Amino acid sequence: MVFIYEFCKKKSMENNRLKILLSFFLPLLVLPSVKIFAQSTIKGTVYEAPKTPLVGANVYWLGTQQGTVTNQEGKFEIKTSKESKKLVVSFVGFKNDTIDIATNFTNLHELEIVLQSNTELEAVEVVGERKASYTDYIETKAVKVMTEKELFKAACCNLSESFETNPSVDVNFADAVSGTKQIEMLGLAGTYTQITTEVMPSVRGLGAYFGLSYIPGTWIHSIQVAKGVGSVVNGYESIAGQINVELKKPEFDEKQQERMFFNAYIDGGGRMEANLNLSKTFNRRWGTALLLHGSTRPFRSDMNMDHFLDFPLTNQINFINRWAYRNANTGIEAQFGIKYVKDSKLGGEFDYKQNGQTSRIEPIDHSLHTPEEHAERINENFQKIPIWGLEINTQRSEGWGKIGWVNKKKPYQSVGLQLSMTDYRQDAYFGFTTYKGNQQTGYANLIYQSIIGNTNHLVKMGTSLLYDNYDERFNALQFARKEVVAGTFFEYTYTHSEKFNMVAGLRADYHNLFGIFVTPRFHARYAPTETTVFRFAAGRGQRTANIFAENMSIFASSRVMRIQTDNINSKAYGLNPEVAWNFGINLHQDFILASKEGSISIDFYRTNFENQVVVDLDKSAREINFYNLDGKSYSNSFQTEINYELAKHFDIRLAYRWYDVKTTYHGELLQRPLVAQHRAFVNLAYMTRSKWTFDYTLQWWGRKRLPNTSMNPEKYRLADYSPTFFLMNAQITKSFAWSANQKKFDVYVGLENILNFRQEMPIIAHEAPFSRYFDSAIVWGPIFGRMVYAGLRWRIK
Template structure:
């Protein structure tokens, strides 16, 4: 405990935080300029979003990951100017600027204009610059995207960008400019001199109205990142109840959500057919959900706190560490410098769950800002819809709060600091005890309670040097986690103290944007677990060094090799090589390849806590006493991935296709064996093969304004060699079909509907059970349907109503031997479907903005 207190005190004594948003002036003219500027920015270390406006020439970038403190604004100016666009700091080299397409050349022309014959025109008259609009029935002017403008005599011209803006060279002597757009008759304008012009197409001469407007997607795939990253915005999260991180993936096809057992109500996730603990979950680039918090830790991040989620499948960057095997989920929380000064959310559902959230931020001074995030929730109502005398969802009481600070210093240092506290109390099990005043009376009821207390602190700091071509950053975090619980007569108590440090140096290598990052890290864990009379205590110390090289060859090719060398005080030295390759043969096509190694220490009880909701005897079969749990080796796997992203235009509407394939090959895995005997659960090291093959196809389509459709199909083949032979892993669906339809109109109404077809899952063998307690070998296929309707007023106030599991599908008899909890065959851990059934909820969101 002493070292964790020292870590927290050290954290609180440092005043450093990070800047996540920057604005800079960048010159440009058209949609091609916008693509080039934004792609250059998005290819820069730490930037996760970039938006350039052709109206005010402002580029807004958001820096929000573990590399944010190493971000160099001047290096970004240099990279953009090197791509051909003047900024308010640097001018683009003349040779690069002159190679830009004519529509992209924004500077006032100098000297002779021999190609266009404009030698007698002043610079402002050498171009025709303007906008093309459609006049809507309500009198508003709507930009027309992709309108064609062609000079009648020479056949040259351009098209309008996302803002309806265009720029074209003015021919000497004037000419007729023909404007055409799908659904409108062509219009011809006689232009006698250059300058600014606004063109309004009259709806009275329309053939058939076709409206095209650009809307930022609520889930977007980066086209420039060498790693395929899906960025899930807060807008996407509001399409569902999203009460916590574990409930944030209902409209995402890449993540499967289930329950750990039939009594705790604990949600679990799967990615690539692998359990949640194989996914590295970070908070703004630092380790978050891991160890004894592997499952319950998903409940500690309320959905309304989340600003965005970055999700990548397969191997990630070595900068993030060595533990990720199935993928990485990085969570960005609401920031102190947010435009929302106050955000309040209230929620209630049919199951008796009530929740409130508040996000408040304020600027203390020009260089200091702070944010306070507060969450409270309760579940107070007892439900037993399947009449098995067990509460369908546990009673609960949770409180979580974060206070975070940001600082900007004149000497170039930037950084952030924060603290977080969480308390959680749950009670579930049989409902026939006097405390809840139920009619049914059960002597000696089977009960479960969980009490969790967690404290965390973290800092980030960084600075620029070497003429802003290099940067350094330091990340520190510490946590203290206490878990006390009992399941019937079984007691499980655990404590974990963690300290993490990561120091990195980044250096720009050339003008093309290539760079290298090197660093050193340390992860320390003290885990003390007590399961009945068994004590499992371990101390892990893992110092390491790592390096990553980002090679960019123009806009088409990116190669990122990386390697880590770490030393584990128990498992010894190990290396973590990883490689990412991105190739973009066209602007609308991106192919990515990835391969890499991952390693983690299994926390077998916390990661499989649902097994405690049974009378199974826990058996650990190890072969080295110095290893955790008396002989379990580290879990090691190689992951190989390929994905293709292709955009199409169908009937003037956007359609995107994503194809993904991932193969995971375990060199060692801790096998959890429920099949050998229903009275036992065994843990042992892999002796043979364990693999996961995951294939997915996703189509996104925008058939009309405000309407988005996503369709996906995923196939998983996950199997391992057990002591009894090769088996498919239990409780994993081989097939899943997903459909999501979202619609919103300009009046503030939003509608969202998601339906999943969940394929059959193999169930743990019950062949040795008594005849009346035998269960199916496979679960049936079933459908899960969710929907939500919301109404927004002035972007400030929103009310919503929704429903989960609208078809009211429920797993029949989820608890084996529910009427005799003393039976050795009592088991509530084999859950493959919903327990509660349909659940209706309502809520509101209210925002106050900074002036």
């Protein structure tokens, strides 16, 4: 009937008489068709070229909730719809096909639909400007992606310095002598944030204190920052958030391939470094990349005149060699590689020399002496060791591999295996305190992905094994333990159009020291409009505290370490695992103001600890106490962030953050020390047509509660709170490009801490480092003043 209608319609254009007949007979032709169409059931088969049935393809009426999926033979059956006459067929990895049933009415029971693979379509190059930092609209979790462009806004020598322009992550010096920077999220120490490299465990265990400095900034392709709990697929340890680092890798796409990248850097603190990234693709299947890093700080400086080095003398060599394989015919992809880093630090008093007398003095066992006895022992040895120094030597070796297979006939179906082995060795001493730590880690994670019915219902399941062998020696005490954790997980993802999706995950693990525990996690996303997204996250996290390696700043003090437990040799130092629940909500709103794009993000997160290993600096200025939580411990975090394009190539980022972080210390609920309750942030970025780039960051830090030092003599006492202060950084970059041979050359110069603000007396009793009052761990602000740096980048594609 439709055919007759189309024929008459065509002829009517040629003959006016047919128009009259058409108008008379049209109702008689169409009405029966409509009646039959309303009562019909449409059947068909969905194929991929060359006519292979597709299982689980979505078939639905456009603009409605009525739909079905194809069976094991690629067949489907669907009732006709009164609301729509267009049938849509979709499948992951293929181009959608829309059939107008009104024009294909004769084949309602024998439809054959062949979907075309996206890989077979002609390439379309979309030219546009991606923001240096952005949040994925579709992603269920609120993940902030920091691109290479964002990292280039500051010096970014290593991962610990990569968050200067990110208001969600706080960066602070851990102490006043080692030069180490630590991060915080949601007001909690960086150890509560799961840090992975390409979704595999990275900075953890004994390497948590210095591990961020072992990932050079020039190796980083992008960073994904997410607050709150993460996916159960990646383990159970995340509590405050996750930071995933994507390193530079071989690119099989010639347009994306970067054959060579070279970076050189020098700053006013005497730090010099060079980085060289080389990449080579041999053919369509094999490629390799070699990432090299070398840095040194050979010069001594004492800007605050406290007779201690502002930064330790350092030497580091670091490299990665990685290989990539892919076979488009079989769907197999693999990556594997090795990494090695050797790092040495020498610091302390200005005149301290390497291999000083400190290493030849019998160490004092802090835990076996009272503060008074400890002071006497120090006085006895004072004449033998006139100069206080520290030396830290670290070696880390790692090998890893990932292999995955994607079913070519069912692209939604895949299997992946992640493997890694790490050996970490550290030998350090701080004055009289000696510490040696060795850790061997093995990790395996098997992941299977498929669908239930159709691609709206995605599942991931698998099993994992984590093995840690710890051997630590703190002065005369030795701690050794093995942790073996075997787990299984299941994660379900539901997608309902682009407006709503959710991820529900559950994993169960058996720990050889702590038994069985279950980790549930849930994420949801709702987008009522194309510019508004609500996100919610909730879940549980658990981790084992490594009290010595994670609090190494205390080694650079005269505090006596005390572990309050009934059996120090059981479990992990006799302490229970840390367990917390995290809940969070996020609102992201895009907007256009004065024809310019912008966005605003507001979030609130709450972390409740069921148990926590409390690090108590308040009970006594002479001690540091470790014990299991007895009372409340929580963190409330509120943040709002605005990003706006003031003019073409001129962006502004504004942020404000509020923390309420409290823990029960020796029976009293107190604000966590050294955490700023308020922080404000401004970042400006502007690029001219002539490739000049200007970046400026201003931060305001609110006051921080300081640990109790009231029992010290008056000259060694600190105030209850630190003052508020501003930090101001700026950088100018000039880019030179030669498009003919695809070379790009950047020169940059920057200034950190422009206002030259420094913390007064960062080292308590610096003139008497072997006295009972010496303490370099209470650092609340910058310890180095204004510093200039410069560098260059050269890349060849």
